[in-house]
Amino acid sequence: MKNVNGARFQLLLGRGDWGRCVDSDAAGALPLAAWWSGASSPAAALPATLPAWDLGRDELMLRPRAIELPATLAETPLTLHARRGAAADRHGNVYRIADDRRSLHVASVGSGNDSLFWPAEPAGCAPQRAQARLAFDTHAPAIAATPETYFAMAVTHDDWLVVAxxxxALRGLLSFDLIAGxxxxxxxxxxxxxxxxxxMCARDGGGVWILDRENLRLWELDCTLAIVRSGQPLAPLxxxxxxxxxxxxxxxxxxxAVDFPGGLDLAASPGWVMDPIAVEPGLAGSVWLLDRDELSQQSRVVRLRRNGQAWSRDASDWLPGLPAPAHDFVHAAAPRWPCADAASAKQLFVSTTVGNQVHVFDVLDDGPLFALHELPQLYPLRRYGGRALIVVRGDGRYDSGLALPVWTLFVQQPRARFETEADLVTPVFDSGELGTTWDKLLLDAAIPAGTTVKIWSRAADEHDGFEDAFASPSGAAQLVGGWNDEPMPLLRPDGSELPWLRRDAVRATRREAGQGTWELLFQAAQGRYLQLKLRLRSEHGTNTPRLRALRVWSPRFSYPQRFLPAVYGEDEACANFLERWLANFESTLTGIEDKVARAQTLFDARTVPAEALGWLAEWFDLALDPAWDERRHRLFVRHAMDFFRWRGTVHGLRLALELAFDPCFDPKMFDGPRDGDEGPRRIRIVETYRTRLIGALAAGDPGAAPLQGDALQLVATQTAWTPxxxxxxxxxxxxxxxxxxxSSSEQLAPFPLVSPANDADAWVAFSRSALGFVPAAGAQERARWQAWLLARHGGREQVNQQHGTAYASVADIALPVDAPSNPQAAADWAAFSERSDGAxxxxxxQDFLARRYRRIDRLKTAHGTHWSDFHLVALPDALPASRxxxxxxxxxxxxxxxxxRTAHRFSVLLPVASVSAGPYELEERLGLARRVVDLEKPAHTVFDVRFFWAFNRVGEARLGQDTQIGAGSRAPELIPDAVVGRAYVGASFVAGPPMNPSMNRGASHGLLQ
Known part of the structure; x- marks a missing residue:
């Protein structure tokens, strides 16, 4: 990018650019990216002067320090005897083993109460309750007389609570179905x-991992609790x-012969583990063991992975940040620490025997690479009892140490400490011209009070000089005169020098003191190549400067050389001062000239500032919806002419609705209709005329399908009647x-187009089958004719007398098939034809016949009638005689x-992809859709807006190219969250993350595979 004076900048932005900087100007200096990735050395070997990278804010900062809480005299070191099994289900209910190991308890997420879960009867009451129950129920299960002792537990991914x-003398596993009970x-x-x-811990895909610390064996059980063979058979069965x-x-x-499959023998591989005390599921099907050495007071994490029939082992280094041996660990989600480089959003929390805090580690688990990097975060534990660290809905929690433990969330204490100083050297910048005078340096940064950023520069016309300088510092002094001390940068009052970015920078400056664009003018940087050295410093280590972007501008546009006589440059000292002084005015004026030169960016929806989008939209007489994001605003303005081109069409309506409802709107829709526009979860627009022949379901409207009772209408495929x-x-x-x-008499009579009173349902079904529709126009006209005659003449007998007919009942009065020969009947029909009801x-x-035959004589010949005019022709209430x-x-x-009936009508169908959508939310969507369609539809059309299920339901199905087969009855969208007033008992579950539908809940449980 160049400004109006031809100067351009070179940029450092993002981790990739800043990672090319090196940690010093000494020989063999490493890039910062090598330190940040952990490829250079373990975390303990990181130099104190190394800057860190803030992943959350994409900024360079001082390296944080780890905070260690020392043990107090009142704190007793934890032992492994305090450990008790505990686990949480997907809804947040926590199950635990009691302190005496004789019962299981549950802390319900709804009530918050801790109650007995198993055994169902308290100790001492079992025999009496059993006798009373057997007196009424002979099939009641017997209660074990021998009390049980529990050791470990886990909740599997398919909602089974497994307890050892x-x-x-009997040992085994208890499996509780947490869904069926x-x-x-x-x-x-x-x-x-x-x-x-x-x-014990849950296993990916269902099942559990069981750590046998006493026998140094790791058992893997699948979703049916069958042992996965990992070693030699142990005993014949x-x-x-x-x-x-x-x-x-x-x-x-x-x-x-049947033998008992063996688990993974940890003792058979010397050096794998020393004293494993905890197990946790790893990434990509691996399993982690927390191992420790009590003699050396050290701990580590061991990763075990299955490669076919063999197992591989990778161990982290001994964790140097732990002040005491490890006690327990858990892999859980936590707020991201910005300077970490991790492939997972979760972190590893490790507690020690001190018990007053958990230490946090980022896990590098990528194929053959496995390492832990300690993070300088403080997570104190208050009154930690040492029972267990657990994961509740993805978050790490610990027990409070009370008799009825409260499972408390890991909470980071924002006590930040930083190293006081960090140095870095930038890559070499190339201006492309010899003897370049480098203009200025700008930093988008936050430099709060008590922190500074010091800058040095060196420049030369030979690139080889820089390479030699890295190897020989003395040579650097000879080639480029060493590092030149540059002045301290100053905060620009008007924000960034880049056009249209200043207002954002000013707002940022108000939000946080010291945040904005900092500027310095290079004093004597001349040469094609430039390199900078930056030193970040914090006075007390309680805060840090943060660097987001660095821009180096070159070459300098010299006002003295361009606009002043040469005499002003004769004195070197005065010329240098004048050059730097006028450069201040040049910087201000260039910014103004840049805005003028780049005014065309205001007329392009892709480059116009967000605050000017509304002004640009007014050119098209558009009003932007404030609920839309900036991306949709820009797309709408950019494709305004395409939008108007499709306005009033079906695609135009779908375009407007997708813009209003779809946050990930595809701009390709502006090009025209596509096959993928009508997917199973897309907005549908069904024109009513399309449903005449193919039906509502085939046209895409499942809610308008006619039903017969509780079943779909069945239409037999056969040849329809023809004239x-x-x-x-x-x-x-x-x-x-x-x-x-x-009969012969029936064959001579015309087929009635009016439903018979004695067999109406059969006649309707027959008409749909033979004709493809149910005749109704003649029957309605006949009813009106009968009512009019009775009102005119006073009764059936009077009608017979005036018309010369012999109708036995009022229902027999028919419409005239031909022009009446009776004068009174002809007069009555002429008067009736002038009426407006049913007209x-x-x-x-009559208009249909007039357009087809043009002259009444042609109609008489074709129909074999004697009507004198088209406006007198009656609707038939019986099948006409001529073909x-x-x-x-x-x-x-x-x-x-x-x-x-179907012309100019259409339906807008909004997808409903979840049964848990609230009624207020649905009504709001309907209202918004009605407003959008009412603005965009053709004026003469009529529409309605309804919802449709975006998945198949029992009794309704539309199978086609857009059909998606879901996970069945256990799909999350079919199981609504249980909310008071919106769900039925037995039809939903307490809110929680969806289970894996691939789990086989119907499989039998056993120990063999």
């Missing part, structure tokens, strides 16, 4: 296999047996539909009326 127990599954352990579980039934030919059928069959063919079809044969359908029928009349009626009522 001892009952007399009920009695636990008892899985005994063979007596011949040593089993002394000390710690069943000998080889010859089957009683043998084949007539071939080899003998033998049942192979070629005549009325006789339709009558025969109707008789076959009723399961009979039509729309009648007028459409032409039948064709006209079929097209009119089967197609034209259906088109009129």
């Amino acid at each position: 127990f001892e009952r007399g 009920g009695q636990p599954l008892d899985t005994p352990w063979p007596d011949a296999v040593p089993f002394a579980p000390f710690d 069943a000998p080889e047996v010859v089957d009683d039934f043998q084949p007539l030919s071939g080899p003998q059928r033998v049942h192979a 070629a069959e005549g009325s006789t063919g339709l009558v025969d079809r109707w008789a076959r539909w009723q399961g009979r044969t039509a 729309w359908t009648r007028a459409r029928w 032409a009349a039948q064709t006209d009626w079929l097209q009119f009522e089967g197609q034209l009326l259906a088109m009129h």
